[in-house]
Amino acid sequence: MGSESSSPKLLFLDFSKPEVMTQGSPEWETLRSQVREALQEYGCFEASYDDIPSHARSAIFGATKELFELPLETKLRNVSEKPFYGYIGQVPGLQLYESLGIDDADVSEKVETFTNTLWPQGNPSFCKTIHSYAEQLSKLDKIVRTMIGESFGLDKYMDEHFDSTNYLLRVMKYNCPNNLDNIALGMNSHTDKNIVTILLQNQVEGLEVQTKDGSWIKFQPSSPTSFIVIIGEALNAWLNGRLYSPYHRVMMTGNEVRYSLGLFSVPKAGYMIKAPEEVVDKQHPLVFKPYDHAEFLSFYHTEAGRRATSALHAYCGI
Ligand SMILES: O=C(O)CCC(=O)C(=O)O
Numbered sequence: 599m600g601s602e603s604s605s606p607k608l609l610f611l612d613f614s615k616p617e618v619m620t621q622g623s624p625e626w627e628t629l630r631s632q633v634r635e636a637l638q639e640y641g642c643f644e645a646s647y648d649d650i651p652s653h654a655r656s657a658i659f660g661a662t663k664e665l666f667e668l669p670l671e672t673k674l675r676n677v678s679e680k681p682f683y684g685y686i687g688q689v690p691g692l693q694l695y696e697s698l699g700i701d702d703a704d705v706s707e708k709v710e711t712f713t714n715t716l717w718p719q720g721n722p723s724f725c726k727t728i729h730s731y732a733e734q735l736s737k738l739d740k741i742v743r744t745m746i747g748e749s750f751g752l753d754k755y756m757d758e759h760f761d762s763t764n765y766l767l768r769v770m771k772y773n774c775p776n777n778l779d780n781i782a783l784g785m786n787s788h789t790d791k792n793i794v795t796i797l798l799q800n801q802v803e804g805l806e807v808q809t810k811d812g813s814w815i816k817f818q819p820s821s822p823t824s825f826i827v828i829i830g831e832a833l834n835a836w837l838n839g840r841l842y843s844p845y846h847r848v849m850m851t852g853n854e855v856r857y858s859l860g861l862f863s864v865p866k867a868g869y870m871i872k873a874p875e876e877v878v879d880k881q882h883p884l885v886f887k888p889y890d891h892a893e894f895l896s897f898y899h900t901e902a903g904r905r906a907t908s909a910l911h912a913y914c915g916i
């Protein structure tokens with residue numbers, strides 16, 4: 599146990615079969631238990647999801663490259679009043695990493711605004727590719743959340759829950775380390791603070807996920823078309839800590855550039871994340887006071903928030 603060579607693989611769950619996608623079918627219920635099991639144990643799983651076919655995946659990586667090839671001064675136009683939603687790059691200690699954020703990427707007018715900021719003359723094919731990817735993948739996010747909600751008996755809260763979240767698409771590039779054999783940090787170890795994250799990477803590996811016992815699993819997809827679903831602290835807080843929100847990081851080796859896309863479901867400002875009574879009992883006493891995600895993020899981005907082992911516990915732990 600514990601060594602990287604013998605480390606377990608993440609569970610592989612198949613969201614491609616139509617029977618599985620019919621809410622209430624026996625296949626749906628089987629998958630729902632597997633989702634719950636995977637998220638309790640690892641906080642993440644590998645997913646196959648054919649609703650984004652291979653030509654759409656090629657298109658999204660084409661659009662991603664096109665975006666990163668823009669001059670730096672153009673990419674810097676991607677700004678946002680929300681911290682860390684805009685362009686990020688040239689960060690000291692994180693030189694390989696560069697990313698841009700598209701808020702409300704499932705809403706076509708928002709993607710159009712983003713596109714026109716970077717291409718004032720317009721770029722309809724980029725716009726369409728990004729929007730249809732986000733829109734299609736948001737369905738997988740909703741399936742996963744519906745399954746989790748059902749498995750905890752929270753069906754009656756789901757409409758409000760979905761209405762209180764939106765989607766950020768973050769497009770990421772990790773340059774390769776200069777020296778071969780030189781492992782380099784692509785992204786620091788962190789937990790996601792949002793609800794659910796769904797990642798797609800090009801063929802270049804690098805993502806590692808920490809298990810409860812502290813060992814690191816390298817994400818080695820069973821298929822190059824797989825997604826990885828990771829849950830964030832906001833979902834775990836809503837569920838009164840009943841799942842596990844894993845630390846993960848990106849370690850780069852070799853001489854190929856890694857591209858990845860993360861679709862993040864995020865609580866809207868003003869939505870109080872409060873564990874419903876169904877998930878609180880004697881065995882599971884309340885872990886967090888109700889909190890507003892946007893206010894928590896402001897704390898997280900302070901010195902005290904960054905230094906805390908768990909920023910969420912420091913902010914609103916009981
Ligand atoms: O690029 C990846 O695979 C991981 C990205 C990630 O963890 C994040 O953006 O939160």
Ligand SMILES: [Fe+2]
Nearest residue numbers: 788789790846
């Ligand atoms: Fe992450």
